[in-house]
Amino acid sequence: xxxxxxxxxxxxxxxxxxxxxxxxxxxxxxxxxxxxxxxxxxxxxxxxxxxxxxxxxxxxxxxxxxxxxxxxxxxxxxxxxxxxxxxxxxxxxxxxxxxxxx
Amino acid sequence: xxxxxxxxxxxxxxxxxxxxxxxxxxxxxxxxxxxxxxxxxxxxxxxxxxxxxxxxxxxxxxxxxxxxxxxxxxxxxxxxxxxxxxxxxxxxxxxxxxxxxxxxxxxxxxxxxxxxxxxxxxxxxxxxxxxxxxxxxxxxxxxxxxxxxxxxxxxxxxxxxxxxxxxxxxxxxxxxxxxxxxxxxxxxxxxxxxxxx
Numbered sequence: 001x002x003x004x005x006x007x008x009x010x011x012x013x014x015x016x017x018x019x020x021x022x023x024x025x026x027x028x029x030x031x032x033x034x035x036x037x038x039x040x041x042x043x044x045x046x047x048x049x050x051x052x053x054x055x056x057x058x059x060x061x062x063x064x065x066x067x068x069x070x071x072x073x074x075x076x077x078x079x080x081x082x083x084x085x086x087x088x089x090x091x092x093x094x095x096x097x098x099x100x101x102x
Numbered sequence: 103x104x105x106x107x108x109x110x111x112x113x114x115x116x117x118x119x120x121x122x123x124x125x126x127x128x129x130x131x132x133x134x135x136x137x138x139x140x141x142x143x144x145x146x147x148x149x150x151x152x153x154x155x156x157x158x159x160x161x162x163x164x165x166x167x168x169x170x171x172x173x174x175x176x177x178x179x180x181x182x183x184x185x186x187x188x189x190x191x192x193x194x195x196x197x198x199x200x201x202x203x204x205x206x207x208x209x210x211x212x213x214x215x216x217x218x219x220x221x222x223x224x225x226x227x228x229x230x231x232x233x234x235x236x237x238x239x240x241x242x243x244x245x246x247x248x249x250x251x252x253x254x255x256x257x258x259x260x261x262x263x264x265x266x267x268x269x270x271x272x273x274x275x276x277x278x279x280x281x282x283x284x285x286x287x288x289x290x291x292x293x294x295x296x297x298x299x
Contacts, residue, residue, distance in 0.1 A: 013150050020151055023136050034136065035129060041155070042128050045163060049171070050124045064160040 011037055057081065127170050131163045218248045231281040239274045246271055 011019075019037070022030035035042070047053040048061055055061065062079055069075040074087045132155075139154050222228050223240045232240060245251045245259070253271070257264040 013148075016151050017141060020136055020139060023133075031133065031136075035132070038132060038155075042125075042132055045128045046121070046125050049128070049167065050121045060156065060160060064163060067160065067164040 124171065127166050128163065131159060131166050134162055134166075135159050218244055231278055234281050235274065235277065239270075239277070242267070242270055242274060 016037075019030045019034050023034055044055070044058065044061065045064070048064075059079075062081060066075045066078045069078060069090070071090055074083070074090045077083045077087050135155055135158055136151075138158075139151055141148055141151075143149070222232070223237060223244055225233060225237060225240070228240070232243070235243070242256065245256050246253070253264040253267040257267045260267070
């Protein structure tokens with residue numbers, strides 16, 4: 001467990017597996033419980049997508065944003081959090097709607 | 103500068119949907135992860151759910167954000183707002199829902215001509231034979247034959263190779279040919295320029 005990323009929750013893995021098994025079987029209670037357990041994890045994506053509130057030092061967020069970038073060099077630097085000014089400009093342009101749609 | 107990067111994503115999602123839409127998309131992605139998760143052993147022991155989630159969730163979320171919030175592919179949807187459209191109405195309140203200009207094109211003077219606009223793509227009031235096509239196929243037709251876009255330009259929109267676009271278009275032509283033929287409208291085949299291979 002220690003070799004994996006920091007957890008967002010305080011739940012033993014056995015309990016987690018139990019909840020997942022119940023949720024897979026359709027238990028609404030287990031599903032709601034899992035949503036509560038991972039609320040912090042999920043909320044950071046909602047905050048980023050809707051409110052533009054984010055922690056740029058968060059590796060998960062950078063990985064997610066990097067999926068929007070096609071340029072390998074910029075994407076690599078974004079994941080490493082080592083973007084230069086031109087890189088930020090490129091990322092910004094890629095994120096813009098007219099770049100994606102038109 | 104950092105803020106502007108995320109503003110781009112925010113700009114794309116917020117203009118189309120509410121916070122509830124975003125949360126539902128995120129939660130749905132989470133449940134998809136749960137559904138797909140199977141506890142497997144690795145060299146370091148059983149892979150916990152958190153490890154699976156952290157390494158898989160954002161890929162799936164990107165796909166769902168594209169599909170449900172942004173629709174980056176374009177082929178599966180259409181831009182809801184023009185670039186010139188204001189995000190606010192005259193009262194200064196945020197506009198909700200779909201706002202699509204009904205653009206009329208010259209092709210409406212031709213045979214098979216409906217109003218080839220976004221409603222036509224959606225299949226509302228679309229006449230045969232185009233009503234038998236999918237939304238994606240009508241979108242491709244509009245781009246290619248109404249907007250006169252090159253295959254390479256369409257390929258950029260849908261992030262596919264230009265040859266793949268040409269293949270799609272060829273298949274659509276075949277489909278139209280078969281529809282016209284089966285409906286006894288062979289005479290239109292000559293006018294429309296669709297020929298049997």
